[in-house]
Amino acid sequence: MPRELLLQVTPEIAANELLLKDHLSKQLKVSPQEIQHVSILKRSIDARQKAIKINLKVIIYLKGESFQETKIELPEYKDVSKAQEVIVVGAGPAGLFAALQLIELGLKPIVLERGKDVRGRRRDLKAINVDHLVNEDSNYCFGEGGAGTYSDGKLYTRSKKRGDVTRILELLVAFGASEDILVEAHPHIGTNKLPKIIEDIRNKIIEFGGQVLFDTRVTDILVKNNEVEGVVTQKGDTIQANKLILATGHSARDIFELLDKKKIFIEAKPFALGVRAEHSQELIDSIQYSCDYRGEHLPPAPYSIVKQVNGRGMYSFCMCPGGVIAPCATNPGEVVTNGWSPSKRDQATANSGIVIELKLEDFKPFEKFGALAGMEFQKSIEQKAWHLAGQTQKVPAQRMIDFTQNKVSADIPKTSYVPGTTSVEMGQVFPGFLSQILREGFKEFGKSMRGYLTNEAILHAPESRTSSPVRIPRDPLTYEHLQIKGLYPCGEGAGYAGGIISAAIDGEKCALMIAETLK
Numbered sequence: 001m002p003r004e005l006l007l008q009v010t011p012e013i014a015a016n017e018l019l020l021k022d023h024l025s026k027q028l029k030v031s032p033q034e035i036q037h038v039s040i041l042k043r044s045i046d047a048r049q050k051a052i053k054i055n056l057k058v059i060i061y062l063k064g065e066s067f068q069e070t071k072i073e074l075p076e077y078k079d080v081s082k083a084q085e086v087i088v089v090g091a092g093p094a095g096l097f098a099a100l101q102l103i104e105l106g107l108k109p110i111v112l113e114r115g116k117d118v119r120g121r122r123r124d125l126k127a128i129n130v131d132h133l134v135n136e137d138s139n140y141c142f143g144e145g146g147a148g149t150y151s152d153g154k155l156y157t158r159s160k161k162r163g164d165v166t167r168i169l170e171l172l173v174a175f176g177a178s179e180d181i182l183v184e185a186h187p188h189i190g191t192n193k194l195p196k197i198i199e200d201i202r203n204k205i206i207e208f209g210g211q212v213l214f215d216t217r218v219t220d221i222l223v224k225n226n227e228v229e230g231v232v233t234q235k236g237d238t239i240q241a242n243k244l245i246l247a248t249g250h251s252a253r254d255i256f257e258l259l260d261k262k263k264i265f266i267e268a269k270p271f272a273l274g275v276r277a278e279h280s281q282e283l284i285d286s287i288q289y290s291c292d293y294r295g296e297h298l299p300p301a302p303y304s305i306v307k308q309v310n311g312r313g314m315y316s317f318c319m320c321p322g323g324v325i326a327p328c329a330t331n332p333g334e335v336v337t338n339g340w341s342p343s344k345r346d347q348a349t350a351n352s353g354i355v356i357e358l359k360l361e362d363f364k365p366f367e368k369f370g371a372l373a374g375m376e377f378q379k380s381i382e383q384k385a386w387h388l389a390g391q392t393q394k395v396p397a398q399r400m401i402d403f404t405q406n407k408v409s410a411d412i413p414k415t416s417y418v419p420g421t422t423s424v425e426m427g428q429v430f431p432g433f434l435s436q437i438l439r440e441g442f443k444e445f446g447k448s449m450r451g452y453l454t455n456e457a458i459l460h461a462p463e464s465r466t467s468s469p470v471r472i473p474r475d476p477l478t479y480e481h482l483q484i485k486g487l488y489p490c491g492e493g494a495g496y497a498g499g500i501i502s503a504a505i506d507g508e509k510c511a512l513m514i515a516e517t518l519k
Contacts, residue, residue, distance in 0.1 A: 002067070003028070003060045008046065011297035014054035024060055037061040044185035045298070050290050052298065074174045074204070080108040081209030086243040086514055087112065087231060089218050089255075092146020093500045094247035094491025096198070097168065098507030099205050099212075105515040109210040110239060112231070114217035114248075115143030117202070118195040125150060128327050129418040132393040137217055140328040140338060141251040141465065144214065145198035147492075148500045150326070150340065154318065155187040155501050163505035175200045186302065190343025218248075220258065221487070228486035243518075245510050247490040247503075250468035251330045253375055255493070259472065260371055265483045268363060268374040269471040269495050272317065273381065274355035274438060275426065275459045276337040277400065278415050279452070281322050281350045287451050300345045303352070303452075307444045310433075314441035317353035317466055321345045324416035325460055327393045334382035335395055337417070337460045349416045353463040354445075356437050374469030381462050385429050389422040396429055397421035400457040404439045415458050429461045471495030479513040488514065 005027070013019045017038070025032040042057035061067040080103050088095045088102075091113035099109035114137045115121060121143040127133040128140075141147045148154070155172075157165060169181050172189070175197045181187035189197065202212050220232035221244065230240035248255045259266050281301075285294040288301035300321035307314050318338070322345030328338040339351040363373035366380070388396050395417055399409040403426050412421045427435040446453025472489035473482045474496075481487040488510040490496065490503075497503040 002062075002065055004041075005058050005060065007056050007058070008053040009056060011052060011054055011295065014043070014056060015297045024058070028060065030062065034062050035060060036063050036065065037067050040183050042185065043183050047288055047290075047301070052289055072170050072173045072179075074171070075104050077103050077204070077208040078106065079209045080106060083108040083209070084243075084518065085110055085241045086245065086511075087239060087241045088245045088247060089231065090146070090247035090249060090252075090491070090493070091115075091144045091202070091212065092247060092249050092491065092503060093148060094146075094497065094503040094507035094510075095245065096145075096201050096205070096507070097171070097504035098245050098247060098490065098511045099210055100171070100201065101508040101511035102514070103205065103208050103210055105511060107511070107515060107518070109205060110241065111205065111210065111212045112216045112218055112233065112239070113144055113212065113214050115139070115214065117214050118144040118149060118198045120214070121150065128329070128393055132419055134329050134332045134393070136331050137215070139330055140326055141249060141330050144202065145194060146249055146503075147251070147328075147338075147465075149194045149198055150191050154499065155181055155189065156185075157499050157501040163509060165501055165505070168501050168504045168508075172197060175204075188341070188343075190345075191340045192342045218255070221262065221264070223262065223264070223484055226484055228484060242486045243488070243514050244486060245488045245490050245507070245514070246472065246494065247507060247510075248493045250492045251465055252493050253330075253379070256372060256375060256470045264481070264487075266371045266470050266472050268360060268371050269467075269469060270358050270360055271374065271378070271469050272313075272315075272355035272357050272466045273378065273430075273434070273462060273464050274314070274317075274353060275461045276325050276339055276351055276463045277354050277457055277459050278325060278349050278351040278417075279454070279457045281348055283451060283454070283456070284321070284350045287449050300350065302350075303449065305445055305448060307441055307448075309356075309437045309441040309444060312437055313357040314437060314444075315355065317355045317463070319350070319352035321350050322347045323351055324349065324418075325351050325395075327395070327417070327419050328465060329382070329386075329393065333386055333391075334379065335385040335389055335393060335462070336382055336465055337395060337463050338465065347416065351416065353466065354438070354441070354459075355463055355466055356434055356441070362431075371470060378464050378469050381429060382464055385462055388424050388428055393419040394422045395419065395460045396424035396426065397461070398424060398426045398459050399455040400442060400453060400459055401455040403459055404442050404453070406439075412458060415460070417460055421458070421460065424461075426459060426461055467498055468493050468495050478517070479510050480517075
């Protein structure tokens with residue numbers, strides 16, 4: 001009978017199949033030749049001691065025990081070209097996985113994406129990086145695949161109670177992702193590999209009768225007697241359906257404004273805001289692995305840190321080992337940062353959002369905007385950063401210790417942020433209370449991670465799109481909007497998800513709820 005084991009091994013053993021078999025043979029007291037196959041079920045790094053270990057969960061098949069390689073397959077989709085139609089607004093993970101689930105349930109998705117297809121987006125990413133030109137419909141946040149496609153594809157989620165995480169990971173594998181994402185404690189796909197997977201998902205939706213329309217921004221939602229009737233696009237076209245999944249992402253300010261204008265109930269939601277800090281990856285490796293040289297068998301080290309400062313949580317967010325910082329504005333006249341890593345995480349720098357939790361009372365200066373107060377607070381900081389950086393996509397930047405000492409940095413070294421930097425005292429970007437918390441928080445971070453607080457680390461501001469500043473309330477049992485029948489707020493933009501996996505799960509759940517109502 002196959003044996004399942006939990007074990008700790010050196011990185012060298014974990015990376016070498018022959019060494020691993022030899023190690024297991026000694027534990028099982030059999031010869032290595034008796035071991036037919038070893039499947040790794042889970043893998044994580046334990047760097048708490050100087051001698052770093054790899055935690056493995058494995059299943060071992062000895063000779064004579066039944067073993068067969070299993071290939072992860074897609075569900076058996078059927079043609080839905082003539083089935084009842086459901087409009088899906090947004091082709092991020094929530095929208096795409098909602099569309100796949102609708103097809104599986106025998107319904108026809110019509111996916112409307114304001115941006116370009118995943119390949120076409122690249123020209124607009126180049127334009128913002130090189131020419132400082134922001135296309136408000138096609139950028140790092142908008143376009144096929146959503147914000148995660150060109151900002152890393154991190155798949156780690158704490159939201160395991162929300163739904164079947166394994167199902168989403170297996171679907172991604174079936175569409176071409178490495179099976180490593182089923183094993184790693186903190187899986188990620190990488191910005192260089194995600195576009196092909198997204199393209200294949202879109203082609204599958206179309207193959208089985210769904211529609212995917214690009215450059216199709218929704219400008220109105222048609223409602224009669226508090227029930228959805230369809231949408232109007234920027235081209236003036238009307239698309240009719242009485243079921244609508246609204247999966248527009250956390251940056252779709254025009255949609256929030258539309259809902260507010262139509263008096264469709266929304267509410268302000270707290271989010272987190274701060275800076276993106278960049279260190280050399282070599283320094284982070286030395287801190288996390290307690291070594292001078294990481295070696296070939298360990299991945300670039302990540303970090304995760306949380307502190308309470310002046311009654312507020314300050315924490316690392318979307319940490320990118322071996323990654324770069326990207327310009328993520330969605331409108332001209334604003335500056336926004338984010339980070340991403342390629343699949344090998346082989347860049348020389350590491351970056352992370354370092355953000356502070358906000359409270360609804362922080363938005364009081366913008367209370368005249370009602371439910372949009374948080375959004376206007378967010379917008380004001382991004383616009384201030386743009387002005388301070390010379391009204392370009394250059395980003396306000398400061399050396400970390402200089403920031404803690406309220407000192408303008410005499411110079412800023414070249415960072416991974418391609419549009420460039422402008423030396424600014426970061427306290428000008430943020431309200432006073434936020435600047436003070438950040439300053440004290442970085443000192444606390446330095447106590448926990450010796451070497452982290454250094455003037456070689458560069459802060460870029462702001463990191464402001466951590467989550468939606470708005471929640472679109474829905475019934476917790478049916479997922480339908482509390483006021484509008486047939487409207488299903490979904491994913492990050494509605495305030496119900498926080499990353500690729502949780503957004504995909506939320507998209508699937510909305511599709512399932514629609515199918516239930518149609519029974």
